[in-house]
Amino acid sequence: MAEGLISLRQQRDDLEETIEDIAHDYLSELVERCLVQVGRSGSTGTIKGCRIHDLVRDMCLLKAKEESFFQIKCSLQENTSSVAAEATQLRKIRRLAIYLDDENAYRLVSSRDETNGHVRSLLFFGPREWMPKSEKVLLSPLTNFKVLRVLKVERLWEREVELPSEIGNMVHLRFLSVRFSQIKTFPRSLGNLVCLQTLDFRVWYGDMVIPNVIMKMKQLRHLYLPREYRANGKLKLSTLGHLHTLDSLSTGYCDLKDVGRLTNLRKLKIRVSNSLQNLEEILKSTGSTLNRIRSLIVFVDNNSSEGQAMQIVSSCRGIYKLRLEGPIAELLKELHNYPNLTKVESRGRSHASSLSIEDASIWAKISY
Structure with a gap:
């Protein structure tokens, strides 16, 4: 939804239909065609989790790579030439998922600025196995992604993550999630992200200070705040x-x-x-x-x-x-x-x- 792949249909029978309703209909159709399997259902019959067969996954990944639609990177070779070669292959990729299983994977986004111009979705996931703590992860290179619409930095609980103030320049962002990551502060420049539709602040750190800029994000549809947080005064939400x-x-x-x-x-x-x-x-x-x-x-x-x-x-x-x-x-x-x-x-x-x-x-x- 954040990338605009789903659009509103013509209203039928004077029923109010949201874009979430349309997305659920499309997902249900994929389930009926056995392309997607239901992993978990809600009490009202909604699909809460899904999965796909490993053969279907392999086919989807192969087709996505051929069409420069999506690609997954788990690690990179250590030498610089290999990193550059990987970056060259990704110049046309629109959607990129990176699993930070080692120190080399993060080098992909900072190796060459010209490889970032086409990326619409960037997903970072923390190690799937425990790793020793290292220095904080600086997300400054992410500011090179000028047309990014989806940014997920999730499960980075072993390292402190720092969001740069320049993230406010990513004005095309529709979806921002830092769920289960160790982030202690958010820059006030987040208020510039007026196109955001989903904002997930459910961070690992328990004493978060939320800047009072959320009221500027008037397109927000889903707002997730930490379980415990502080703010300077009352957060203003009436504009949402x-x-x-x-x-x-x-x-x-x-x-x-x-x-x-x-x-x-x-x-x-x-x-x-x-x-x-x-x-x-x-x-x-x-x-x-x-x-x-x-x-x-x-x-x-x-x-x-x-x-x-x-x-x-x-x-x-x-x-x-x-x-x-x-x-x-x-x-x-x-x-x-x-x-x-x-x-x-x-x-x-x-x-x-x-x-x-x-x-x-x-x-x-x-x-x-």
């Missing part, structure tokens, strides 16, 4: 009218009132970390948005926040999936009020053994 996924909204560093402006929001993870003032008024003003949410995750930091967490969940009557984390014993007693629920997960100090839920169908939905 296209947002479908918000993970994780911390009541300590985000204003819950902003949710009322997110009319396309369907998935919400919220961390109730402090006492909220005027919560009833806020929930009334955001009620129409909260009723549209289909997947809700609520994390309660302490017992004193449990009552307010209950109020938030009570405002989301249309949810299909609910996950509760923390001391949420009272929340489980109210599940019969949510007719669309197909799956409930409970983690933490729920005291489920002391609950008296008479409806057996509710118990069938709960997993611990």
Whole structure:
């Protein structure tokens, strides 16, 4: 989707159809033709994970290489001439995945600037096996990719990764993910990436400071914040009218009132970390948005926040999936009020053994 390979179809029967719906239809068609196998399904029948047969994979990789569509590199030869030869072969490649299994693989992107002009997607993955820690990974060479639309730097937990301020010049980026990488700071220049549709900040480092520039990314559809983070003041999110996924909204560093402006929001993870003032008024003003949410995750930091967490969940009557984390014993007693629920997960100090839920169908939905 980030590369524009999927476009909106003509609306049918006045139904609202998102680009995610279209992508799911295409994936389902591939499954029906046995080109893709379903690895994991969601509670509502959506495809959560998929895989392909090894023979189909080999055929796809061979065809992709012939068409200069995609190529995977796991390592490079140590001598400079071999690195240059590899770079020459990649001048027309549009999509490149690099597994950082050794020190030589990273040299590919910094060997020659002219090899970078065609790349649209660049995927970095950390070692598949443990490697000793080395110096931090500097991503400065990535600024040479002027037309990059997709950048993934994932699973680099053994090395500290530093994002350069020049990343703000990559104005064509639609997808940026640093999931499970060890990144401690983000440059404020990220606010220049106004075309971003997906931003994944779920980093390995637990004390992340998020710059208050996300409100400039008005095309965002999916925003993933770290489980724990800090910010200078409240993060402003009210301008993200296209947002479908918000993970994780911390009541300590985000204003819950902003949710009322997110009319396309369907998935919400919220961390109730402090006492909220005027919560009833806020929930009334955001009620129409909260009723549209289909997947809700609520994390309660302490017992004193449990009552307010209950109020938030009570405002989301249309949810299909609910996950509760923390001391949420009272929340489980109210599940019969949510007719669309197909799956409930409970983690933490729920005291489920002391609950008296008479409806057996509710118990069938709960997993611990």
